[in-house]
Amino acid sequence: MKFSYKFSNLLGTVYKRGNVLFTPDGDSVMSPVGNKVTVFDLKNNKSETLPIEASMNITCIALSPDGYTFIVVNEDGEALLCSLISKTVLHRYHFHKNIHSIKFSPDGSKFAVTRDSKVLVFHAPGKTREYNPFVLDRIFYGPYDETTCLDWTDDSKAFCVGSKDMNTRVYGAEKFSNLIVYSIGGHNDVITGAYFEQNSLDLYTISENGRLNIWECDTELNGLKPCEANKGMISKVEIHSDDEEDNLEYEGEPKNEAKTVKMTKEDEAKLVDKILYKRTARHIYKDTCRKNAAFGRLTCTAFHKSTHILVSGFDDGVFYLHELPDFNLIHSLSISDQIISTVEFNKSGDWIAFGCAGLGQLLVWEWQSETYVLKQQGHFNNMNCVAYSPDGQNMVTGGDDGKVKVWSTTSGFCFVTFTEHLGGITGVIFNHNGHVILSSSLDGTVRAFDLNRYRNFRTFASPRPAQFSCLAIDHSGDVVCAGAQDTFEIFVWSMQTGRLLEILASHEGPVSCLSFSPSQSLLASGSWDKTVKLWDVFENKGAKETLTLSSDVLAVSFRPDGGELAVSTLNAQISFWDPVYATQVGSIEGRHDVGYTRKENERITAKTSSFGKAFNTICYSADGKCLLAGGRSKNVCIYSIADQMLIKKFEISCNMSFDGMEEFLDRKKMTEFGSLALVDTEEGKDISLPGVKKGDMSSRHWKPEVRVSCVKFSPTGRAWAATSTEGLLIYSLDSNLVFDPFDFDIDITPSNVKKTLAKGEYSTALMLSFRLNEQKLIQEVIEGIPVSSVEVILKNLPDTYIDKVLTFVATMIESSAHIEFYLIWASKLFMLHGPKLKQRSQKVMASLRSMQKNVTKKSDEIGKMCDHNKYSLQYIISMSKAKRKYSNIDTSANKHKDNDDNDDDDSGLDVVANDSDDDDIYKLVGNDSIDILQDEESTGSSDMETT
CATH class of the missing domain: 2.130.10.10 (YVTN repeat-like/Quinoprotein amine dehydrogenase)
Incomplete structure (x- = not known):
């Protein structure tokens, strides 16, 4: 028995925390499950957990626009650059801080990371030949609190960042003379989402208390001017928002402070060319969605730029679909009574993915037909x-x-x-x-x-x-x-x-x-x-x-x-x-x-x-x-x-997010008062009661x-x-990675096996291939044996090789397209060696179970296919009958007309010919009908000759 078992899949857990993403083709969803990532193939109805493990639970993921690489970041700030093709970790990088969001630019040349009150912009890995894939391009400062969300413009020249200081800032990813940083207020709560309009600098900002502001920019996207070489003396210039409401107190919001930046005298003279934002509309969810009702906190948003659809999730399990910029309510639905943790659109905007961390639930919803594409939920507890x-x-x-x-x-x-x-x-x-x-x-x-x-x-x-x-x-x-x-x-x-x-x-x-x-x-x-x-x-x-x-x-x-x-x-x-x-x-x-x-x-x-x-x-x-x-x-x-x-x-x-993983005491967690886990250092982290093993029993931190x-x-x-x-x-076992020869000899090589097969020595070639035990070589030999020789070969094959043939045939029935060919092998095998297999059933039980599983699976698949095609064939046959019937009526009418004109007495011949034409329809039905038709046609021809 082989012991090369490798991690194959993770079931029972579909979503833990973090954001979910669609692949560029829109057919698959990537969901973080603990410290792993699971890819749900919605088109083929399959799920696969990638063999990539982070050291702690994953909090956010980002996928490159080409769909080849992705980045995952865990609770500790460790980032893993992974390949979606080879499903391996390419590089590790540590941010040393909690990361709220990470996102690639649309052109794939850069990616931005929100860390603390800063925004870090890196060159995208793989675009240049460098030893370190994470090359820092620029660090953007400005927010007074943690940054929460970000979005890129369609040309990747600028990006916006929302923060807990209730402001949204627009940065130029490159050096522009008319855009360095622009701060926008207008909210009195944490910014949950900020999005650019398609091919524009117009902006939508959404806060946690359910307020949406629409901002219009006076500059087009192609109106950003690259900054020339800095010349002259440096001076300090204060830049304020053009909107008067931004500089005033709004519902308890403090005034926006002036931003002080260093500029050259030439740039100072061009201040009149700076881009300006102006608020054109303001909407409140409570006024348009559910009046006179308890309203939850807005937890997540997603905006599809081409269709102008905004989806918003709340902490009471309700989500809303709005059409922007008019903020028209399209749909509202309640998933559960738990918090909606993340939402995401696919590329076409037809499907929306929802993640609910409280229930471990993942949904993919088609909002136009109001149907579920995927609805999966793991066990709530252990x-x-x-x-x-x-x-x-x-x-x-x-x-x-x-x-x-x-x-x-x-x-x-x-x-x-x-x-x-x-x-x-x-x-x-x-x-x-x-x-x-x-x-x-x-x-x-x-x-x-x-x-x-x-x-x-x-x-x-x-x-x-x-x-x-x-x-x-x-x-x-x-x-x-x-x-x-x-x-x-x-x-x-x-x-x-x-x-x-x-x-x-x-x-x-x-x-x-x-x-x-x-x-x-x-x-x-x-x-x-x-x-x-x-x-x-x-x-x-x-x-x-x-x-x-x-x-x-x-x-x-x-x-x-x-x-x-x-x-x-x-x-x-x-x-x-x-x-x-x-x-x-x-x-x-x-x-x-x-x-x-x-x-x-x-x-x-x-x-x-x-x-x-x-x-x-x-x-x-x-x-x-x-x-x-x-x-x-x-x-x-x-x-x-x-x-x-x-x-x-x-x-x-x-x-390491689980307890009981460490073998030794971590000295980094030791303080003068003892272990950090036993010290109440932060609010909300209490020592659990003795004997508590699961659940939240008088402990907020578990x-x-x-x-x-x-x-x-x-x-x-x-x-x-x-x-x-x-x-x-x-x-599961990965047989492709295991070399396990049987009675190996120096003369047994793939070339000798193929020569033996070419000579027609099928039994010898089959035994040699099993002794070498290479999957592709065995398949080539078996598929090269004529069907007529299968029974003779199996009758004279030793018992040791019979077990190997049984195992191989059971495996190939699952993956090969030659189903009938391998079923013939299985049938002959059981007919000839059934009693012997029954005597040592315990030894070959695994192979017999595998054979039963694969044959049953193929039977179900082919049965469903036949049931689906049965009605199509009935429709084709009925249409063919009707078409042939009308054509025969027209032909018969013309012939009778010709016969009347010529005063012939061979109308009986026409009738016989027409009857045979009608019978041709049933050739589509089956072989039995074809045999009957042949008899009728032969009878008809003899009658014609007699006549």
């Missing part, structure tokens, strides 16, 4: 459990928010959410055919959901209230079991009738885990009373065997063939037991593998803190040779059961702790999933 469907196509997750979500492993989207539970979800599982999902909850119910009709069709409850902490279903799908953490009992129900069959009461502590044996009717239950009990739920009422452990049991899992039981305990040990003889066959010490981590406010060392950590979840691989384990740390471990040793350790996150709550292997063995604080992480 994600607790995950399960794969038997074919590996779907995954189900449960969270503390009481929701059960089903995700597609192919697209990465959630396609159904069940909200019937009233408490946190503790366990989810599929039945044996994958059409039913069962979930257990702390609300005292176990619910069954139908994936065909998307409804809760059965609810299992206990005679007295109980909080269910774990769930299991037998391999036949007839018996459902759930363990209670408060009554210490196990409840057994019938899946068919929903009746309670049995209550298993023998544990003396909370039941923490359940697992059914795949091969026999044996149930294993683990408890905090340091025992694992084996039950025969069909025959005996009492416990069949009791396994005594040295510590509290946290997780149990049966091997896929049912021949072994793995048990994880609180002392970080994993022990292996024979369920038939109830004897221990091995153990693994995982204390050092869990990882040494310390929380930010802990006063003990990481090594001391690790004594309270253990593996809370374990899972066998598809072949049963390896074990996957995770717990209260950032590490997930894969163990070899035969060798009882660690094979590989995965660090699921490097996000950092989530990194942990892994559940791990599962895919039935295909090609991937595994882990539910963590970040979301649902998917790790």
Whole structure:
């Protein structure tokens, strides 16, 4: 088994914080999810999380106009220059301050960054050959408070910046004689958005209290004059806004102070040429949107210049669409009762993306048709459990928010959410055919959901209230079991009738885990009373065997063939037991593998803190040779059961925004009063109460702790999933990067394999290609074998190569366009070697599951395509019939007319010919009709000859 698992995708989290962006083609949305970036392809209905990680949560992103590079900035001010083509980090730069916004110029030559009260303009990376991609061009000063937003003109010669000092400033990106800096007031709150009109210096400014000002400039965009070389003495000149209202107090706003800049005498003489702004209109959202109603704070805006549409989001979940400059209300809609964090238009202006950080929600809305293009939302709280469907196509997750979500492993989207539970979800599982999902909850119910009709069709409850902490279903799908953490009992129900069959009461502590044996009717239950009990739920009422452990049991899992039981305990040990003889066959010490981590406010060392950590979840691989384990740390471990040793350790996150990431005490955070985390240095940052692990419990400042709550292997063995604080992480095998030859020899080269294939020695060429184990070479050899020789080759192929052919064919059915060709290989393979494959089914189980998944997927895709084309073909056939019918009527009428004129007696021949013409229509229907037509035509011709 290969262990080159790489990070593949992040599900369950679609948006955390920051701004969202559309790609230049408008078909994809880029959304920051923690310290990663996910790209949602709206055209192909797929999502992909880029393998790029920042050291902390991302706060803002910027995409270059060509769509090749983008910049992400995290909470600490660290910027990463990344390539969207290679999906790698090209350069790192540290601003050392919090960044509110970053944006490329329309021509792609520069990008501007708002940092504190300054604006930094850099040369865009990649335009010039320089060692340092971040080359600072100019620093612009002026604001008296933090800068909040910025926008560029269409020709990239000027930009405007909004600030918390309630002013908006227009800067020249280059040195102009008639524009250095122009300050505009008119607001009495923080500037939320400032936008230039298309191909103009006219300006729109929006403040947080819902006021919009429209400013008209007396200079055209091409009227900016480049500054000549400075000559003469330097003098100080005061520049005031031309608008009288800007220099007066407005609703409590202080007067704008004069700006003092250094200018030459020649520039002083040209003061009359300076650009001037004048306010032409002023609008208030409250007056035009919702009169006499409570109005929220404006949190985000976006303006599409070509269509003149302004979208505004508020902290009460309401957004408005206005047409500028008349400020006509187009539409208003409420997404939720949470704050809308960001909005963005696509290139054409048809789609609007909304991000809601409070709910972790991402929406793409088409405002003209008033329909959702994308509507995705992750779990509101922690994600607790995950399960794969038997074919590996779907995954189900449960969270503390009481929701059960089903995700597609192919697209990465959630396609159904069940909200019937009233408490946190503790366990989810599929039945044996994958059409039913069962979930257990702390609300005292176990619910069954139908994936065909998307409804809760059965609810299992206990005679007295109980909080269910774990769930299991037998391999036949007839018996459902759930363990209670408060009554210490196990409840057994019938899946068919929903009746309670049995209550298993023998544990003396909370039941923490359940697992059914795949091969026999044996149930294993683990408890905090340091025992694992084996039950025969069909025959005996009492416990069949009791396994005594040295510590509290946290997780149990049966091997896929049912021949072994793995048990994880609180002392970080994993022990292996024979369920038939109830004897221990091995153990693994995982204390050092869990990882040494310390929380930010802990006063003990990481090594001391690790004594309270253990593996809370374990899972066998598809072949049963390896074990996957995770717990209260950032590490997930894969163990070899035969060798009882660690094979590989995965660090699921490097996000320092989470608690429990550091191993050593950071001396930079130490003060004379102790650790900075334990000192109330800023307003709103209090010390959390002892024992608080999640939620906002008397603490305004809370950092989530990194942990892994559940791990599962895919039935295909090609991937595994882990539910963590970040979301649902998917790790999969990348076979293209692994060189794994089989019975390798010095004479086995690609050229020799191709020569053997050219000679017609197909069996030898096939075996040589598998020994070299190169994907493209194997594909070339198999596709070069004639279909007529497939059966003979497979009949004489050794068993070792049969397994490899099965795995390869299962993979190619998913990606190749030659579906029928590979299905012939699969059919012949199962017909000839079916009994042998059944005998070693556990060994090839991963390949069989992969084959089932890919064949089912292709069947569904082709079925949908046929259903879509069926009506088009019916329409074409009906139109062809009608057209042929009218043409035959005209032809028949003309022939009869000619026959009457000539007084011929061969009208019967005309009738026969017309009938055969009518029958030609049915040639479009199928081969059977064509055969019938041929018979009729031959009969007709013989009749003609006889006549």
